[in-house]
Amino acid sequence: MSVPVALIGCGFVADLYMRGLATFPGLAVVAAWDSDPKRLAAFSTFWSVPAAQGLDQMLADLPEGGIVLNLTNPSEHFAVNRACLLAGHHVYCEKPLALDINQARDLVTLARDRGLQLASAPCSVLGEAAQTLGRAVRDGTAGALRAIYAELDDGFVPQAAYDKWLSESGAPWPAEDEFRTGCTLEHAGYWLSWLIAWFGSVTTVHAISAETVPDKLGTGPMAPDLSVAVLEFEDGPLTRLTCSIVAPHDHRIRLIGDEGVLSCNAAWDNAAPVRFARRFRLRRRLMEHPFPRRLRLSGPTHPKLGRRGAASMNFALGPAELADAIETGRDSRLAGDYALHMTEVTLAIQNAGLTSGPQNMSTRCAPMEPMPWAR
Missing domain, CATH: 3.40.50.720 (NAD(P)-binding Rossmann-like Domain)
Known part of the structure; x- marks a missing residue:
């Protein structure tokens, strides 16, 4: 093909x-x-x-x-x-x-x-880390899930040396457009795509968003540089998602269940380790195991790339999956209702401001079919 x-x-x-x-x-x-x-x-x-x-x-x-x-x-x-x-x-x-x-x-x-x-996009949901974590969710590795904490904080970017960030062919990092667009629209999808793939529809978004650092490079208006959202799923645990370009770098996701905690510490790394820390009691103390067990899929997964800038992702996983869908006559995992729903949830968080209150989503989508090598 x-x-x-x-x-x-x-x-x-x-x-x-x-x-x-x-x-x-x-x-x-x-x-x-x-x-x-x-x-x-x-x-x-x-x-x-x-x-x-x-x-x-x-x-x-x-x-x-x-x-x-x-x-x-x-x-x-x-x-x-x-x-x-x-x-x-x-x-x-x-x-x-x-x-x-x-x-x-x-x-x-x-x-x-x-x-x-x-x-x-994003297609990191098709990557090894996301699919490994999704497999653990389906298998009930951590027991019934009660809450999820997800972070997409990129450090205090307005003070970074972003004028020196160049792509391989010499394109500058588009700072002014990034600040106008906002970190939520740019980054929330990296965790939202995983969450929607596992649990399907978000029914209600409770969020606030604001520009906390004024006077960034370029002419305004500038988008929020901090957003905090709590997501209610039709069939999934309550989830808190934070996006910012002001808080110290933190790309963790933690899924808290009755038996312990599933985690992944790098949203932008297709091969990031997925771990499970079993919860137990030691005398009078309740704790998660200090040496979490790494979870792996058996067999080959997909082509991987080394680190480029801030990411270790294969950005072509999505186009390749779309090409396969066209060839085999099926709907792409990243298209249709899924793409529309992720867009609505992202925009709801981005545009929440400080006073919007609960926002009920008008779109719906089913959980995503796992990749064949992750079933």
């Missing part, structure tokens, strides 16, 4: 996708496009990828059954996704699908009406 892939947006994250795509020989990058001619030239030269002469021409030339990777800034996602779907192409979009839930809903409907698939 050889699936043609076209990239729209050659910025910072595009290099991470190219590294991942190289691990899947069946995915062939046939063209790239960026509205910035200098960025397009640098990217296409570095990766030896054909530079398209224009977006419309690239979409017209992409063969039927191909996939477009929408790696543009979030403010452009809706328009680019819509153009790709109208051109008759399947789309894999960086998060979120759109900045408005009604626009996201329109996109999912458009894809269905045209027999196309619209999938959403």
